C-alpha cells in the first residue's frame with residue numbers, strides 16, 4: 001500500500017513538473033496535448049527507472065502494455081477480416097464483401113512504433129485499416145514484422161519486404177481480386193522507413209513484374225546518419241517524441257553496443273567511410289529556407305570514434321541516402337510532415353530529393369502538427385489533429401491510387 005501510494009505520489013510530482021513544459025501557441029487542443037505529453041513522459045521515465053533496477057527492459061515493458069490493446073480480426077457486413085501469414089510473416093487482411101466488376105485497388109500498411117513497438121492488432125491500426133478498406137473499397141493488407149531489440153536490422157525490414165513480394169505475385173493478386181497496377185504501400189513513422197526502403201527495392205528490382213503505384217509516408221523516419229538536423233534541435237524535448245527517446249529506440253534497432261546511443265547524442269558516431277552520404281542529408285541545401293532559420297550548418301564529424309556498423313551506410317536503413325539513380329524510379333509519393341516533430345526534416349529533405357530527380361510528390365505540411373497524432377484516433381484519446389491527418393491521407397489515396 002505504502003509503495004503504491006509512493007509511486008502514485010511520484011507520478012503526480014513528475015506529471016506536474018512536465019505539464020509546465022511549453023507547448024507552441026498554435027497547437028490546437030493544447031491542454032489535452034500537454035496532459036498526454038506529460039503522462040507519456042512520466043510513464044517513460046518510470047519505465048526507464050524500472051529498467052535501471054534490472055526488473056524488465058524498457059522496450060519489453062511497453063510492448064507488454066501495448067499488447068493489452070490487441071484486437072481480434074473482426075468481420076462485419078462490409079468487410080471480411082482475417083489474420084493469416086504471407087510465408088511466415090503475419091498479416092491481417094481486409095477484404096470488401098461487395099461484389100466488384102473490376103479488380104480492386106490495394107493498400108499495404110506498415111505500422112509505426114519506433115522499430116520496437118506495436119502490431120497491426122493494436123486498435124488504432126485496426127481502425128485505420130478498416131476505415132481505408134471501407135472508404136476506398138480497397139483490399140488492405142496490414143503487415144507485422146519482428147521487432148527490436150530482439151530482432152535488429154535487417155530482420156524487420158526483410159520481413160516487410162518478404163510480405164510485400166509475396167503479395168505482388170500474380171496468383172495472390174488474382175486470389176484477392178487486386179488490380180496489379182493500383183497498389184500502394186503506406187506507413188507512419190518508423191513504418192514509413194520500411195515503406196520507403198521496400199519501395200526502392202521493388203522499383204529497382206528487374207525481377208519484380210508488378211511495381212508499386214504510389215507510396216504514402218506519414219511523418220516518416222528516413223535516415224539514421226545525422227541526429228542533429230534543425231528539426232532534431234528544435235524538438236529535442238518534443239511533444240510525445242523526444243530526441244533522447246528516439247535515439248534510445250533506434251539504437252536498439254541497430255546494435256547491442258551500449259556506448260552507441262551516447263555517441264549518437266553527440267552526433268559523433270558515423271565512420272569515415274560514410275563521407276559520401278552526407279551530401280544527401282545536407283540540410284543547408286535540401287531544406288527550404290523557411291526551415292533552415294538561424295541554424296548554422298557544420299560539416300559532420302566522422303570517425304570519432306565512428307562505429308563500423310554496416311547498417312550505418314545501408315540505404316535499407318536510410319532510404320533518404322539512396323543515390324539519384326535509385327530514386328529516379330520511385331512512384332508517385334505522398335509525404336506528410338509535422339512542424340513540431342524531430343523527424344520533420346527527414347520528410348522535407350526527401351521531398352526535395354525526389355523532386356530534384358523528377359519524381360512526383362504531393363507534400364502536406366501541418367504547421368501546428370505533432371509527431372504520432374494519428375495514434376489518437378481511437379477512444380478514449382482523440383485529437384482533432386489525428387483525424388485531420390487520417391482524412392488528408394485517405395483523400396489523397398482516393399484520388400491517386
Ligand SMILES: *[C@@H]1O[C@H](CO)[C@@H](O)[C@H](O)[C@H]1NC(C)=O
Pocket residue numbers: 278279280282284285297299300
Ligand atoms: C553542404 O552544403 C554547403 C553549402 O551550403 C557546402 O559548403 C558543404 O560542403 C556541404 N557539405 C556536404 C557534406 O555536402
Ligand SMILES: *[C@@H]1O[C@H](CO)[C@@H](O)[C@H](O)[C@H]1NC(C)=O
Pocket residue numbers: 323324325326
Ligand atoms: C547508385 O547506387 C547503386 C546501388 O548501390 C549503384 O549500383 C550505382 O552504381 C549507384 N549510382 C551512382 C550514379 O552512383
